[in-house]
Amino acid sequence: MEKAELIAVxxxxxxxxxxxxxxxxxxxxxxxxxxxxxxxxxxxxPAALEKHCGAWLATSPDIPVVMAGMVGSRNGWVEAPYRQCxxxxxxxxxxxxxxxxxxxxxVWIVPGLSIRDSSGTPDVLRGEETLAIGTGLTSGLVVLxxxxxxxVRMDQGRIVGFATFMTGELYATLLSDxxxxxxxxxxxxxxGFAKGLQAxxxxxxxxxxxxxARTTVLMGDLSGHSVASYISGLLIGSEIMEGFAxxxxxxxxxxxxxxxxxxxxxxxxxxxxRNVSFMTPDSCFIxxxxxxxxxxxxxx
Amino acid sequence: MEKAELIAVxxxxxxxxxxxxxxxxxxxxxxxxxxxxxxxxxxxxPAALEKHCGAWLATSPDIPVVMAGMVGSRNGWVEAPYRQCxxxxxxxxxxxxxxxxxxxxxVWIVPGLSIRDSSGTPDVLRGEETLAIGTGLTSGLVVLxxxxxxxVRMDQGRIVGFATFMTGELYATLLSDxxxxxxxxxxxxxxGFAKGLQAxxxxxxxxxxxxxARTTVLMGDLSGHSVASYISGLLIGSEIMEGFAxxxxxxxxxxxxxxxxxxxxxxxxxxxxRNVSFMTPDSCFIxxxxxxxxxxxxxx
Numbered sequence: 351m352e353k354a355e356l357i358a359v360x361x362x363x364x365x366x367x368x369x370x371x372x373x374x375x376x377x378x379x380x381x382x383x384x385x386x387x388x389x390x391x392x393x394x395x396p397a398a399l400e401k402h403c404g405a406w407l408a409t410s411p412d413i414p415v416v417m418a419g420m421v422g423s424r425n426g427w428v429e430a431p432y433r434q435c436x437x438x439x440x441x442x443x444x445x446x447x448x449x450x451x452x453x454x455x456x457v458w459i460v461p462g463l464s465i466r467d468s469s470g471t472p473d474v475l476r477g478e479e480t481l482a483i484g485t486g487l488t489s490g491l492v493v494l495x496x497x498x499x500x501x502v503r504m505d506q507g508r509i510v511g512f513a514t515f516m517t518g519e520l521y522a523t524l525l526s527d528x529x530x531x532x533x534x535x536x537x538x539x540x541x542g543f544a545k546g547l548q549a550x551x552x553x554x555x556x557x558x559x560x561x562x563a564r565t566t567v568l569m570g571d572l573s574g575h576s577v578a579s580y581i582s583g584l585l586i587g588s589e590i591m592e593g594f595a596x597x598x599x600x601x602x603x604x605x606x607x608x609x610x611x612x613x614x615x616x617x618x619x620x621x622x623x624r625n626v627s628f629m630t631p632d633s634c635f636i637x638x639x640x641x642x643x644x645x646x647x648x649x650x
Numbered sequence: 651m652e653k654a655e656l657i658a659v660x661x662x663x664x665x666x667x668x669x670x671x672x673x674x675x676x677x678x679x680x681x682x683x684x685x686x687x688x689x690x691x692x693x694x695x696p697a698a699l700e701k702h703c704g705a706w707l708a709t710s711p712d713i714p715v716v717m718a719g720m721v722g723s724r725n726g727w728v729e730a731p732y733r734q735c736x737x738x739x740x741x742x743x744x745x746x747x748x749x750x751x752x753x754x755x756x757v758w759i760v761p762g763l764s765i766r767d768s769s770g771t772p773d774v775l776r777g778e779e780t781l782a783i784g785t786g787l788t789s790g791l792v793v794l795x796x797x798x799x800x801x802v803r804m805d806q807g808r809i810v811g812f813a814t815f816m817t818g819e820l821y822a823t824l825l826s827d828x829x830x831x832x833x834x835x836x837x838x839x840x841x842g843f844a845k846g847l848q849a850x851x852x853x854x855x856x857x858x859x860x861x862x863a864r865t866t867v868l869m870g871d872l873s874g875h876s877v878a879s880y881i882s883g884l885l886i887g888s889e890i891m892e893g894f895a896x897x898x899x900x901x902x903x904x905x906x907x908x909x910x911x912x913x914x915x916x917x918x919x920x921x922x923x924r925n926v927s928f929m930t931p932d933s934c935f936i937x938x939x940x941x942x943x944x945x946x947x948x949x950x
Contacts, residue, residue, distance in 0.1 A: 432869075464865075464869065467852060467853060467854075468852075468853075469848065469849070469851075469852045471849055471852050471859075471862045471865075471866070472862065472865045472866060472868070472869040472871065473861065473862065473865050474865050474868060474869070498829075498861065513853075513854055513858055514858060514861040514865075515854070515857045515858050515861075516828070516857050516858075516860055516861050517857060519828055519829065520828075520857055520860075523823055523824075523827045523828050524823075526827075527823045527826075527827040528816070528819050528820075528823050529798075529819065548769065549769070549771050551769070552767060552768075552769045552771050553767060553768075553813075553892075553895065553896050554767075554813055554815070554892050554895075554896055555855060555856060555888060555891075555892040556855060556856040556857055557815045557816050557817060557820055557856055557885065557888055557889060557892070558813055558814060558815050558816075558892060559771075560816055560820075561773065561798065561814040561815075561816050562771045562772065562773065565764075565771075565772045565773050565774050565814075566771070566772060568772070568774060569732075569764065569772040569774070571772065585857065588855060588857055589857060591855075592853075592854050592855040592857070592858060595853065595854075596853050596854055
């Protein structure tokens with residue numbers, strides 16, 4: 351077995367995931383649990399880390415632990431304050447917070463990033479800085495679909511800007527908590543996706559366009575089985591249109607996604623005649639923490 | 651007492667309201683109940699009308715009853731199919747559906763309207779056609795704030811187009827069912843409204859801008875007490891901006907609203923340097939049904 355060099359931890363709101371990683375970036379072991387930060391009591395973080403990674407730490411006493419995600423938020427282990435954009439890898443690494451696990455181990459938390467747009471409105475991310483760095487993209491756009499999708503702009507190896515779109519959360523809430531879900535019939539089909547994409551380029555913005563998820567069914571244009579895919583197409587189409595409007599010059603685009611979400615974004619980008627490449631979240635996350643760790647701790 | 655000439659009924663999803671109206675449009679009596687169409691069993695509509703208006707019908711045997719709202723929807727008394735735009739008052743009156751109450755009384759249901767935009771996406775309204783007609787506006791825009799706000803375009807006395815914005819429903823659902831409501835602290839203040847209006851003119855569209863209701867609090871720009879008014883400002887600002895983008899040439903604008911909602915829209919329109927006048931929903935509703943009734947039934 352290759353020698354372990356890093357424990358990479360993705361500690362989010364509802365989920366804990368840790369990877370034991372070799373010098374070549376190979377995942378030697380993996381731990382996944384439902385111990386997200388919401389279920390860890392204040393002061394309980396060292397014990398939770400020990401519970402999931404104690405065996406690895408015992409075997410490799412000198413191994414550093416680098417963590418990213420909501421573990422660095424106000425309700426996490428320690429707040430790692432947002433660092434302002436633009437930021438290089440070494441800027442972010444230099445802002446990593448050291449937390450004491452025990453005397454033998456070095457445990458670090460990666461900070462999130464903040465930015466203000468031209469009108470002064472702030473935006474934040476936490477965890478996605480690591481994924482963006484892990485893509486290895488020097489200049490271009492990194493698109494990170496999710497509950498809160500992030501569009502991250504890279505320039506000469508720096509993170510120079512980003513924007514959040516509430517795509518995943520709006521999908522869930524529009525379907526379950528508004529009138530738009532009432533005409534939905536299960537099982538869902540995928541027929542509505544292309545129509546939703548098309549509706550996103552129409553007039554009126556999202557608050558107007560969303561209502562058409564109801565009216566298209568009322569008028570017999572769409573089956574109730576297609577309501578969910580229609581809303582998905584509308585929200586992803588809107589995200590892509592607005593994302594490009596904010597970053598019209600991006601040439602290289604990497605989407606960090608896999609499975610059904612990657613397929614949906616691929617179809618949506620193809621409709622816009624934009625070429626994109628795809629990378630998996632796990633590979634980007636591990637590579638991002640390796641880069642941040644190497645910058646802060648020095649390469650071995 | 652003036653002679654009663656019309657019973658005007660606003661029968662919506664959750665509420666029944668009836669007005670006994672004189673030839674001059676004076677309200678002689680009023681009945682309000684929670685008997686919205688959702689709480690009336692199929693076939694129970696004649697009895698529900700009799701329950702609330704039976705005394706008026708007994709006193710004025712020849713009086714016509716004209717009803718608008720969801721009573722004409724698929725789940726109402728009888729479905730009064732959507733009439734396509736453009737439509738004149740007499741077009742809509744000619745599409746009114748007659749339902750039998752008993753042999754003596756003439757009971758009518760006003761149809762809703764449908765339209766398709768340039769990309770073929772449909773939109774519908776039901777009840778707001780009556781309010782728009784009741785404003786008496788010949789050419790210009792009628793803005794009807796609500797759970798689903800409607801912007802209705804009038805030209806030479808016809809309803810030539812309209813668009814829905816889910817402003818009220820999105821306000822409720824974003825606050826109660828998404829992460830945006832988590833930083834809200836009660837009591838709500840009004841400080842966020844102007845900031846939300848401003849955020850609506852920023853880049854990224856609603857799915858991006860809405861996230862700033864959280865980040866402005868995280869970054870210390872906004873108090874938790876201002877989250878609700880910020881979201882309100884953002885949604886109303888977005889509605890007005892998109893509404894005008896769809897109808898840039900409108901000169902005369904009437905907003906049908908009263909109380910706090912009228913104040914909010916007045917402030918929002920003032921920020922856009924647009925002059926608008928206000929009318930109350932009840933007066934427009936009664937006047938709209940009087941005009942439709944007169945067109946169909948002939949003036950006495």
